[in-house]
Amino acid sequence: METKMKRRTLLASIAAAWVGTQHSAWAQSDKQPIRLVVGYPAGGVADFAARTIADGLTQAVGMQTIVENKPGFAGNISLEYVARQPGDSGVYGFFGNSQLSTHPFVPQLASKTVDPFKDVVAIGAVSETILVLAVSTGLGVKTLDEFLIKARQPGQRLRIGLAGVGTAHHFAALLLQREAKLDLLLVPYKGGAPMIVDAAGGHLDAVFTTLPVGGPMVAAGKMRWLAIAQPTSIASLPGIPSLIDVYHGASIPSWSGLFASASTPASQLDLMHGALQKALALPAISQKLRENGLEPLNLTRAQTDARVREDAAFMKDFLTKVPVDFST
Secondary structure (H helix, E strand, O other): OOHHHHHHHHHHHHHHHHHHHHHHHHHHHHHOEOOOOOEEOOOOOOHHHHHHHHHHHHHHHOOEEEEEEEHHHHHHHHHHHHHHHOOOOOOEEEEEEHHHHHHHHHOOOOOOOOOOOEEEEEEEEEEEEEEEEEEHHOOOOOHHHHHHHOOOOOOOEEEEEEEOOOOHHHHHHHHHHHOOOOOOOOEEEOOOOOOOHHHHHHOOOEEEEEEHHHHHHHEEEEEEEEEEEEOOOOOOOOOOOEEEOOOOOOOOOOOEEEEEEEEHHHHHHHHHHHHHHHHHHHHHHHHHHOOEEEHHHHHOOOHHHHHHHHHHHHHHHHHOOOOOOOOO
């Protein structure tokens, strides 16, 4: 018993020393606040996720973490800004996967000065944005099968709303149309809010949306959840199936992560990755993400980099087979 107690005391001492080392390393390497740069305006999903992680990082490493919004040019302003930073700047990019795995293959959206596969490096994945197919209750369908049957009726062309052209919502609708062999009328909007109002009012038949955007209308009985776009299930939507079978095993990537300038030392990247994992492990942080339709991710730096490249290969092929008019 005494030996076990000594062993526990030793392990506790080692753990405490490791934590102290991490905080000391941050104190020595960063004399200024950590800065997370987001390529989209305040108030959106990306901004919410970044600010949630900023809170977690502040708790995890004991230093102030601030969020800077640098929107514009499909997120390229933020991408180019982070890529130009010196390795010891303490500036990191909070990027959506599309900034790295989709935009490079779209002439209208690609950066002219930054190669995202060379000029920035992965720190870690943060969260996956859960997209859900929802229908207006006025459509009269209650299940995914009923929706597909109705959409395939001769002369039927269901109206499906898009929260922006070139978004994951848009690609999820295109993938559904292609794989399920449907003829859908895709209706683009400038954001999720006006789209969901029209859907609840019966001006649209269906939408791909997120839990916080569509949830109030579902709760009010004006819309109904049908299927999750990702190959997963989520606790807050028990019994709602995935579209994975309809998609024939494919899915549109929709997630965010932390990235840094390629000039950042590996030791700093590792330190930041460790802090990110601590932040995501905080119950309050993971719960806040999940309550807002974001599923926390737990990937190493190498796994995050691999995911970006796999997504890029998929999206390059997808955009070749399903041409998209990004000028709409």
